Every structure is written in structure tokens, then in C-alpha cells.
Amino acid sequence: MFDHSNTLPPRPGVGxxxxxxxxxxxxxxxxxxxxxxxxxxxxxxxxxxxxxRALAERFPISVHGVGLSIGGEDRLDPDHLARLKHxxxxxxxxxxxxxxxxxxxxxxxxxxxxxxxYTNDTLTRVADHIDELQEVIGRKMLLENPSSYLAFExxxxxxxxxxxxxxxxTGCGMLLDVNNxxxxxxxxGYSPQEYIADYPIDLVGEIHLGGHDExxxxxxxxxxxxxxxxxxxxxxxxxxxxxxxxxxxxxLLIEWDTDVPDWPVxxxxxxxxEQALAKVDA
Amino acid sequence: MVTQTEFEAAxxxxxxxxxxxxxxxxxxxxxxxxxxxxxxxxxxxxxxxxTAFPAVAKLIGPENFAKAAGMYLRREQPGSxxxxxxxxxxxxxxxxxxxxKPIGYLSDVARLEMALRESYHAADAPVLDPAVFxxxxxxxxxxxxxxxxxxxxxxxxxxPVLSVYNFTMIEGSPQPxxxxxxxxxxxxxxxxxxxxxxxxxxxxxxxxxxxxxxGDALGAAGDDFDLGATLALxxxxxxxxxxxxx
Numbered sequence: 001m002f003d004h005s006n007t008l009p010p011r012p013g014v015g016x017x018x019x020x021x022x023x024x025x026x027x028x029x030x031x032x033x034x035x036x037x038x039x040x041x042x043x044x045x046x047x048x049x050x051x052x053r054a055l056a057e058r059f060p061i062s063v064h065g066v067g068l069s070i071g072g073e074d075r076l077d078p079d080h081l082a083r084l085k086h087x088x089x090x091x092x093x094x095x096x097x098x099x100x101x102x103x104x105x106x107x108x109x110x111x112x113x114x115x116x117x118y119t120n121d122t123l124t125r126v127a128d129h130i131d132e133l134q135e136v137i138g139r140k141m142l143l144e145n146p147s148s149y150l151a152f153e154x155x156x157x158x159x160x161x162x163x164x165x166x167x168x169x170t171g172c173g174m175l176l177d178v179n180n181x182x183x184x185x186x187x188x189g190y191s192p193q194e195y196i197a198d199y200p201i202d203l204v205g206e207i208h209l210g211g212h213d214e215x216x217x218x219x220x221x222x223x224x225x226x227x228x229x230x231x232x233x234x235x236x237x238x239x240x241x242x243x244x245x246x247x248x249x250x251x252l253l254i255e256w257d258t259d260v261p262d263w264p265v266x267x268x269x270x271x272x273x274e275q276a277l278a279k280v281d282a
Numbered sequence: 283m284v285t286q287t288e289f290e291a292a293x294x295x296x297x298x299x300x301x302x303x304x305x306x307x308x309x310x311x312x313x314x315x316x317x318x319x320x321x322x323x324x325x326x327x328x329x330x331x332x333t334a335f336p337a338v339a340k341l342i343g344p345e346n347f348a349k350a351a352g353m354y355l356r357r358e359q360p361g362s363x364x365x366x367x368x369x370x371x372x373x374x375x376x377x378x379x380x381x382x383k384p385i386g387y388l389s390d391v392a393r394l395e396m397a398l399r400e401s402y403h404a405a406d407a408p409v410l411d412p413a414v415f416x417x418x419x420x421x422x423x424x425x426x427x428x429x430x431x432x433x434x435x436x437x438x439x440x441x442p443v444l445s446v447y448n449f450t451m452i453e454g455s456p457q458p459x460x461x462x463x464x465x466x467x468x469x470x471x472x473x474x475x476x477x478x479x480x481x482x483x484x485x486x487x488x489x490x491x492x493x494x495x496x497g498d499a500l501g502a503a504g505d506d507f508d509l510g511a512t513l514a515l516x517x518x519x520x521x522x523x524x525x526x527x528x
Binding site: 108115 | 283284285286287289290293303304305306307308309310312313314315316318319322323326327330359360361362363364365366401402403404405406432433469472473
């Protein structure tokens with residue numbers, strides 16, 4: 001229906017919130033594209049779909065799924081696959097992405113991105129699920145790295161190798177969430193810079209940035225929570241600079257999902273993203 | 283190996299131990315780190331209910347609501363990732379809670395809130411031009427079928443459900459009186475709106491929803507039914523889509 005040549009521009013984008021509709025339509029600068037959560041636009045009609053149609057006339061749209069449960073032990077929900085296919089078909093978004101996580105088990109949707117072990121078995125399962133999704137929606141997806149609070153003793157792959165191998169088997173691209181890298185590295189005690197160095201950077205089709213909260217574990221060690229409820233932290237901006245130096249300019253999304261601020265505050269974060277992009281050569 | 287069955291069971295039941303095999307970055311048991319997921323699940327589901335049922339939350343207060351939501355989310359998780367429809371069973375669940383039984387209207391207020399939410403996401407439909415009624419023979423009208431928009435919902439209640447809802451949500455609304463109220467939820471301009479139906483109006487609209495003819499719907503509405511007032515509400519709410527002549 002809408003033609004945005006099927007790629008996101010290497011500019012700042014924001015996670016779309018309905019309360020910002022009027023301001024975005026009036027003056028979106030410097031925002032060049034928008035991301036929506038797929039599941040919020042799976043009703044039959046009404047204002048959400050009307051707004052989305054209007055936005056899609058003006059902006060490239062990235063559809064970001066939060067409910068497919070790609071890492072789930074169960075088969076993918078055929079009803080949900082059909083809903084995704086329908087949305088992608090009529091909207092023809094510039095990008096589709098989902099998470100390396102599970103959220104549904106035994107037909108219960110838990111509304112959170114839950115972690116999985118990185119083993120040969122889970123690798124096969126994730127790759128099969130991505131193959132199935134890509135077959136159904138007729139396009140390649142981007143896979144997002146999780147924010148982790150714990151690890152699995154049984155894991156035999158590093159996250160970066162796991163992601164690289166999934167991409168090799170399925171042809172999918174990568175959505176690199178730099179805040180998630182920082183959160184996971186802090187929580188699990190590894191270097192975020194080394195993670196970026198090990199990451200399949202050539203496959204990155206989109207970068208995410210968001211705010212996190214600070215907490216502590218049982219031993220007083222820092223435990224960062226990926227809350228998307230505040231400004232992006234300074235060390236995450238610093239990690240972004242390292243990432244962009246390696247990747248070159250990429251579509252750069254600000255996520256702010258809880259305690260959503262007024263538009264000027266979110267636009268200010270997008271300005272900062274624009275400045276980060278301006279520092280790197282195409 | 284930690285199965286997702288184990289992981290899920292302990293998520294929803296804080297009495298269960300954290301599954302073995304979950305560790306921090308140094309291989310020590312995950313402990314409190316697992317609680318982040320427990321908290322994420324409980325808070326996100328509870329917040330979804332609070333967003334869906336703001337009047338119920340106001341009527342019983344935040345603490346009671348949190349308790350009721352916590353019990354409900356452990357009993358019934360969303361059946362799909364479409365969170366906007368989570369809580370369809372919440373009105374019935376509220377009615378089953380012994381301590382809330384004295385608030386007899388609570389469950390009906392919850393049903394009204396769920397109806398408003400369903401209406402918000404319902405399919406779009408054309409709006410009937412009232413001019414179609416002009417010059418129609420009564421016989422033709424009686425045999426015609428009026429289409430009802432997919433965004434229309436009807437709440438039948440023995441309680442003053444709309445008055446309670448308005449009194450709770452809209453400042454300055456009059457004190458509810460002890461009377462039964464039937465409510466039409468319709469969606470003019472994308473905004474679901476509840477309207478108080480005159481006596482018989484709910485039966486009339488439900489008959490039309492079932493595809494009955496205008497005449498049969500009139501019969502279902504009973505003797506002292508105010509057709510004019512009901513049609514005015516339906517037109518005002520954009521609840522009528524088309525008129526099929528016999």
C-alpha cells in the first residue's frame with residue numbers, strides 16, 4: 001500500500017506513542033522514521049489503525065514485534081503468524097524486527113521478553129522459527145539481542161556467536177540494542193566494548209537506544225533494569241559512538257515506553273541521536 | 283536444563299524456588315535476578331488491567347485493585363499477545379470475589395469498561411445517512427434490516443451502571459440513583475461513548491444486531507418503548523451502518 005523502498009533511513013527514529021500524533025505530524029524534526037509495536041495494531045479498526053495509516057503516508061515505518069516468542073519451546077502460534085502477515089501485507093513497512101526471547105508458553109502470553117539458554121538445541125529452534133516467520137511474511141527480519149539479568153549454566157554459545165550463527169542459517173539481519181548490550185554486560189560482568197567487537201556488525205539493519213534503571217542483586221552487585229522509562233544513559237551514548245564507528249550510520253531508534261514524556265523531551269533525545277550519527281562517515 | 287515449563291511456573295508463584303541452572307555472570311545462583319522477570323510479568327499484567335479498568339480501580343481503591351489484579355493474573359494469563367483484549371474474564375472474576383460482593387455493581391462497571399475497550403478496536407464501518415428514512419412507507423420500514431456497527435456494545439444491568447461509571451470518572455456527575463440502567467456503547471469519531479438507553483432500547487438494538495427486521499426488533503423492545511429517542515441515540519453515536527430494504 002505504501003512504498004518506502006523497504007529500508008529505514010540512517011537517521012533518528014522514535015518509538016511511536018499515540019499521545020505524540022499531532023506534534024509528530026506538525027513537526028517531526030529530526031525524526032525521520034517511526035517504530036510501532038506490531039501487537040498494538042492488530043485490532044480490527046478504530047483510531048490506532050487510522051493513525052497508523054496517516055503516519056505511514058509520511059514516514060517509513062518499522063514494525064517491531066514483541067509477542068511472537070521466537071525462542072519459545074512451543075511451535076509458533078499460527079494465529080499470531082497470520083496477524084503479522086496481515087499487518088506486514090497491508091502496511092508494507094520498511095522493516096520488521098523481533099526479539100531473541102520467548103514470551104508465550106503453553107498458550108499463556110506472559111507479556112515479557114524471557115531469556116533462553118544458548119545451546120545447539122535452542123539455536124536450531126530459533127533458526128527454525130525465524131525461517132517459518134520469514135516464509136510467512138515473505139521478507140527478512142531483524143533479530144534483537146536481549147537485555148539479560150541472568151545466564152543459563154547450560155549455555156554453550158556466546159550470545160554474539162549464537163546471533164551470528166542464527167543469521168547464517170536464516171539470512172536474517174540484526175537489530176542491535178546498544179542499551180541492552182550495556183545492561184547485559186553490566187549485569188553479567190563482561191565488557192560491552194568487547195561484545196560490540198565480537199558482534200556481527202555488518203548485519204546490523206537498525207540500532208536501538210533506551211533508558212535503564214539501576215538496582216542491585218543479592219550481593220550488592222549492580223543490576224540494571226531495561227525499563228525504557230527515562231533518557232539514554234551517558235555510558236550508553238559512549239558505547240553507541242564505538243558501535244557507529246564500526247557499523248557506519250544506521251537507523252537509530254529512541255525507545256521510551258514507560259512514563260512516556262512530552263514530545264519535546266523525546267525529540268531532544270532524537271536530536272542527540274542525530275548528533276551521534278553526524279560524527280560518523282557514511 | 284531449565285525448561286520453559288519450570289521457568290514459567292516459578293514466575294507466577296513466588297513461593298516456588300528459583301529454578302536451578304540459572305546463574306549470574308560468575309556462575310553463582312541467580313537468586314534475586316530471577317525476581318526481575320517475576321516482577322516484570324506481574325507488573326506488566328497488573329498495569330494492563332489497571333489501564334483497562336480505571337473506574338473499577340477508582341471504585342475499590344488502588345490497594346484492593348492491586349490485590350484483585352494479582353489474583354487474576356495468576357489465574358488467567360493473556361491468551362494471545364493482543365494485550366488490549368486482556369481482562370475479558372475480569373468482570374466475572376470480580377463478581378466471584380467474596381469481599382467485593384457488597385459492591386454489587388462493580389462487575390457491571392467492569393463489563394462496561396471492557397465494552398468501551400472492545401469498541402475502540404472494533405472494525406470501521408460506514409455511517410448511515412438518516413435521510414434514508416425519509417418518505418419510507420411504514421410497511422417497507424418494518425420489513426427492513428438496520429445494520430449495527432461492529433463498534434456497538436450493549437450492557438444490560440440491574441444497577442445504575444452508567445451513572446456509577448460517570449460519577450467515578452467525570453467530575454461533577456450527579457450521584458447515582460438506585461435504578462436499573464441499560465447502556466449503548468457506540469463510537470462516533472473513533473471515541474467510544476456510553477449512552478443511557480431508554481426502556482426496551484437494549485432489546486431493540488440486540489435484535490437488530492442479530493439481524494432481525496425493524497418490525498421484529500420493535501416487537502422485542504416491548505410496549506412502552508421510545509423508538510424516537512433510541513433512534514436518535516443510534517444516529518448520534520454513528521451506530522447504524524446501512525438499511526437493507528426488503
